[in-house]
Each structure stands twice: as C-alpha cells, then as structure tokens.
Amino acid sequence: MIPTTTAHGGLTLPVLGFGTYKLKGHAGTAAIERAIASGYTLLDSAFNYENEGSVGAAVRASAHHHAARDELIVTSKLPGRHQQHAAAIATIEESAARMGLASLDLYLIHWPNPGQGTYVEAWRALIEAKERGLVGAIGVCNFLPEHLERLHADTGVLPEVNQIELHPYFPQEEQLVYDREHGIITQAWSPLGRGGEVLEEPTIVGIAEAHGATPGQVILAWGIARGVVPIPKAASEERQRENLGALELRLTGDEVAAITALGRADGRLKGQDPAVYEEF
C-alpha cells in the first residue's frame, strides 16, 4: 500500500502515481497493466494522449486479478479546444466511454489557456460533472495562483489537484506553497525531466550513491519529501518497480535542499509558461 495525502475536499491520493503519456495501443495497455500489478493505483491520462482506450482496457483487465475498480484512481483531462460548457460535458462523457468505465475518479482542466479566456466556463462544467457523478473529483493542471484565485472568486470552488511541471530544474517553490496553503494536492508532471540530463546531475548521482539508490529514486523521493505527488511514466516493469522503490528512501533535509537548489528560472523543459503558453 502506498501512503496517501488528502486534499481540502476529501480527495485522497497515493503519494506516487503513474503517468501514461505515450503508452498506447496493445503495448501501452500491457505496460499499464504491469504498472497496476506492480502496485500503482493512481493512473494519469488525458483526452489528448489518445490513449484513454488503452488505459481503460488495462483497468478493466486488472479488475479480475490485480486491483478492483474502486482501488484505482483513473484520471483524464479536458483539452483546450473543448473548454466551452456543452463541449466540456460531452468530452468528459466521451472520456468515460473511451475508457469503457461508468465514471472517472479525477478530471482535470489540461491547461488554463488564459488568452482563450474560457477556463472559468470549463471549471463550471467540471463542477456540474462532479455533481452529476460523471467524475469523482475535479482539479486542474498548469494553473498559476492568479488562475486559481479567479476560479475561487467566480465559482467559490477550488480544485483539489493542480498538476504542474516539477522536477529538480524547476522545483516550483512558490506554487507549492500556494497549493499547500489552499489544501490543493500538487502533482508533478515530467518528474524525472522526461528521463533526460537531470538523471546524470552530479548532486543527484552523489546522493543516490550515498543511499545505494538510483538517481530516479532520489528525484522521486525528493518530490514526495516536499509533499508532491510525482506521476512518473515508465514502460518496463523493471523501471516501474524501481520508481516505486522511491517510497523506501528517506532523504535528509540537507539533501532535499541541495536538490531544490538545482532549480533555475529557465528550468522548464520546453519553456511552457502557463501565463502565455496555450494548448488545444
């Protein structure tokens, strides 16, 4: 059992989840089934990943032997092009249909797209979807404090999850404080920097050697120690289990601080600043 964390509205999530971007088709379903068999219960997907079918197939297949449906938290996300109210409701219904599931456990707005100017309308649709039982809980991705303030001011409802880019090169100290103070769970996307150079960062490799752990485990343990829910993606059972091993690793306060100090203002992987970046 993975330890859990709880948001302001009672949503309880494991402190480590599983990303599925790029896992699709039969190979994707098999990889997601392996992840569920290994012990992951929080599955992240999105309408735009074009893999809701594969995720749903893995969830349905696992129900017979690995994990009952109610042990899993199945997530999807609303794309920018469907933020208008009626389109948003239809998209949420379509996500569940593609998954082959009666309802989803968590639904997120994928990007605020402030220039488009419809994220409050999308949020009202998510509130309605939750009230109608189409989804169990609702949240957002890539929201800055100003976007969250706007949701609260206009609807009185704050998201329970904010899923943001977060890794050692972009530790998101201010957003983390904001989310924590408002009872919002911060999930980390690309927590391993997409498997790139951060895994060879000398500070991280040194800490890994000191603990007899791997760099990936150190990075995920750093996130968990800061109260973040990382959602690493890994295709192989070996790496899926390696990443779960982060739960056994306890970093010192100095080690956590040394990794956070690797952060830099331009540390986003692809410069996707939600204040200006829009995705449809």
Ligand SMILES: NC(=O)c1ccc[n+]([C@@H]2O[C@H](COP(=O)([O-])OP(=O)(O)OC[C@H]3O[C@@H](n4cnc5c(N)ncnc54)[C@H](OP(=O)(O)O)[C@@H]3O)[C@@H](O)[C@H]2O)c1
């Ligand atoms: N909300 C958003 O806007 C947003 C944006 C991006 C991503 N996401 C979500 O966040 C999830 C995770 O982010 P991500 O997929 O971009 O990147 P990530 O999880 O940081 O990295 C995944 C990459 O790292 C490799 N990897 C996994 N475990 C490893 C380990 N222990 N050691 C070395 N390499 C390892 C994987 O390779 P293999 O698979 O070959 O093992 C894959 O290439 C996504 O899958 C998606 O669900 C959300």
